[in-house]
Amino acid sequence: MQAIGNWFQHLYETTGLNFSVFYDAYDWDRYLNGLKMTLFLSVTTIVLSLIIGAAGALMQGSPSRLLRLAVNAFVVVFRNTPPLVQIFFFYFGLGTMLPAVEAAGMRVPLLSNVQWAIISLSLFAAAFNVEIFRSGIEAVPSTTIEAAEALGYTRLKAYTHIVLPLAIRVCLPALNNNLVNLLKTTTLAYAIAVPETLYAVKQIWSESQNVFEMMILLLATYGILVGVLVWLMHRWERAMRIPGYGR
Amino acid sequence: MAASWTPDQPIVQCVDVRKSFGALEVLKGISLSVKKGEVICIIGPSGSGKSTLIRCINALQPISSGSIQIEGIEVTAPKLDKLALRRKVGMVFQQYNLFPHKTALQNVMMAPIHVLRQNRAEVEVRARALLAKVRLAGKEDSYPGELSGGQQQRVAIARSLAMRPDIMLFDEVTAALDPETVKEVLVTIRELAEDGMTCLLVTHEMNFAREVADHVYFTDRGVIVEHGPPETLFTAAKDERTQRFLSQVL
Numbered sequence: 001m002q003a004i005g006n007w008f009q010h011l012y013e014t015t016g017l018n019f020s021v022f023y024d025a026y027d028w029d030r031y032l033n034g035l036k037m038t039l040f041l042s043v044t045t046i047v048l049s050l051i052i053g054a055a056g057a058l059m060q061g062s063p064s065r066l067l068r069l070a071v072n073a074f075v076v077v078f079r080n081t082p083p084l085v086q087i088f089f090f091y092f093g094l095g096t097m098l099p100a101v102e103a104a105g106m107r108v109p110l111l112s113n114v115q116w117a118i119i120s121l122s123l124f125a126a127a128f129n130v131e132i133f134r135s136g137i138e139a140v141p142s143t144t145i146e147a148a149e150a151l152g153y154t155r156l157k158a159y160t161h162i163v164l165p166l167a168i169r170v171c172l173p174a175l176n177n178n179l180v181n182l183l184k185t186t187t188l189a190y191a192i193a194v195p196e197t198l199y200a201v202k203q204i205w206s207e208s209q210n211v212f213e214m215m216i217l218l219l220a221t222y223g224i225l226v227g228v229l230v231w232l233m234h235r236w237e238r239a240m241r242i243p244g245y246g247r
Numbered sequence: 248m249a250a251s252w253t254p255d256q257p258i259v260q261c262v263d264v265r266k267s268f269g270a271l272e273v274l275k276g277i278s279l280s281v282k283k284g285e286v287i288c289i290i291g292p293s294g295s296g297k298s299t300l301i302r303c304i305n306a307l308q309p310i311s312s313g314s315i316q317i318e319g320i321e322v323t324a325p326k327l328d329k330l331a332l333r334r335k336v337g338m339v340f341q342q343y344n345l346f347p348h349k350t351a352l353q354n355v356m357m358a359p360i361h362v363l364r365q366n367r368a369e370v371e372v373r374a375r376a377l378l379a380k381v382r383l384a385g386k387e388d389s390y391p392g393e394l395s396g397g398q399q400q401r402v403a404i405a406r407s408l409a410m411r412p413d414i415m416l417f418d419e420v421t422a423a424l425d426p427e428t429v430k431e432v433l434v435t436i437r438e439l440a441e442d443g444m445t446c447l448l449v450t451h452e453m454n455f456a457r458e459v460a461d462h463v464y465f466t467d468r469g470v471i472v473e474h475g476p477p478e479t480l481f482t483a484a485k486d487e488r489t490q491r492f493l494s495q496v497l
Contacts, residue, residue, distance in 0.1 A: 147344035151358035152333040244392025245347045
C-alpha cells in the first residue's frame with residue numbers, strides 16, 4: 001500500500017497529475033466512505049426494486065381491476081418522470097410534510113436523505129422491473145400454468161414455483177440492463193447530499209483542485225462496479241441455464 | 248353432496264353439460280358417467296368438443312349449464328374446493344406441459360411436496376418408483392428438453408400419478424407424438440388401466456380404444472351421437488355419422 005502511495009506521490013511531483021486519494025489518508029477515507037455508500041445504495045435498491053417489481057407483476061395478473069389499475073398507474077408515474085425529479089419530490093416534497101421526530105435531544109426528519117434516496121430509487125427501478133417481469137411472465141405458456149393448476153397448485157404457488165423461475169430466465173438480459181442503470185442512477189442521490197461516491201469525490205476535487213484526475217477515478221470506479229455487476233449477472237444467467245431448453 | 252357419495256356410484260357423472268364460447272355452443276347437452284375402474288374413450292372429429300368436455304370435468308373451464316360431479320363433488324359449485332377436486336383427478340395434456348426448469352424426477356416430486364406438503368424423502372422414493380413404472384428409470388436427472396416427446400409424456404403421466412388420483416384424464420396425449428413413440432405412451436396407459444386405474448381418454452387412437460376401452464363415446468358437434476362397448480360401436484355403429492367417421496379413420 002505504501003508503495004502505491006509513494007508512486008502516486010511521485011507521479012504528482014513529476015507530472016502534476018494529482019490522484020490525492022491514493023496517497024492522502026484523509027482523501028482516501030472520504031473516497032472509501034463514498035464507495036461504501038454507493039455499494040449500500042446499490043445493493044438495497046436492487047433488492048427492493050426486485051421485490052417491488054415482482055409484487056407489481058403479480059398484482060398485474062390479479063383478477064381485481066382496481067389492483068391492476070393501481071400497478072399500471074405506478075408504472076406510468078415512475079417511468080414517465082425523471083428520476084432526479086422523483087428524488088426531489090420525495091425529499092423536498094414529501095419529506096417536509098412528514099412530522100419530525102425527537103432524537104438525541106434534536107428534532108430530526110422522520111426519514112433521512114439516505115432513506116429517501118433508497119425509497120425513491122427503488123420505486124424508480126421497480127417500475128421498470130414490473131414491466132420486465134411482466135414480459136417474462138407472459139412468455140410462460142398458459143398451458144404450463146394450467147398443468148400446475150391441474151396438479152392442485154394455487155395461483156400463488158404456481159407463481160412462486162413455476163412461473164417466476166421460468167419468467168426470470170426469460171427476462172434476465174433486460175433485468176441486467178435495468179440493474180446496471182440503477183447502479184449508475186444512484187449518483188443522483190448526490191443531489192440530496194447523500195455522501196455517495198460522486199459526492200465524496202466532488203468534495204475531494206473542490207479542495208485538492210484535481211477535477212480531471214478525480215473525474216478519471218470516478219469513471220473508473222463506476223466502470224469497475226458495473227463490470228462486477230454484469231459479471232455476477234452473467235454468472236447467474238449461466239447458472240440458470242436449463243439443459244435442452246430454448247435452444 | 249360429497250358425503251352422500253359411495254364408491255359404487257360413478258366417479259364422474261356429467262348431466263346435460265352445456266358450454267358456450269360466446270355465441271358458439273361447443274357442448275350441447277353431454278351426459279356421461281364413468282364408474283370406478285372403467286376405461287372410457289371419447290372419439291370424434293376435430294371440433295366436436297371432446298377436449299373442452301375433459302377440461303370442464305377438471306374445472307379448468309367453467310361450464311355454461313348442467314352438472315358435473317366428481318365423487319359427489321359438484322364441479323360447478325361456486326365455492327368449489329379446487330384442491331379437493333384436483334387431488335382426485337389427474338390430467339395429462341397433449342403438449343405434456345412439463346415444468347422445463349425441473350428434472351424428470353423433480354417434475355414428479357413437486358406437486359406432492361408443494362401442494363400436499365408430503366415428506367420429501369417419501370415422495371422421492373415414490374417418484375422414482377413411478378418413473379420406473381413408466382419405464383424411465385435412468386432418466387430421473389434429465390430435463391424435459393433432453394427427453395423425447397414420448398418420454399416427456401410418460402414423465403407427465405408419472406407426475407399426475409404422484410398425486411394418487413382416483414381418475415386420470417387424458418387429453419389427446421399421443422396427438423403430438425411421432426408414430427414410433429405413440430406406442431410407448433399407449434403401453435403405459437394400458438398398464439395403468441390393467442392396474443385398475445379409472446381412465447377417461449379423448450383419443451384418435453382407434454385401435455387403442457377398441458382394445459382397451461370398456462365403453463366408447465362418439466361425439467360430433469357437441470353432442471354424443473352414439474356410445475357403447477367398443478366391439479359394438481366399431482363393428483355395428485347404428486348412426487350414419489358414426490359410420491362415416493369410422494370409415495374415414497379405420
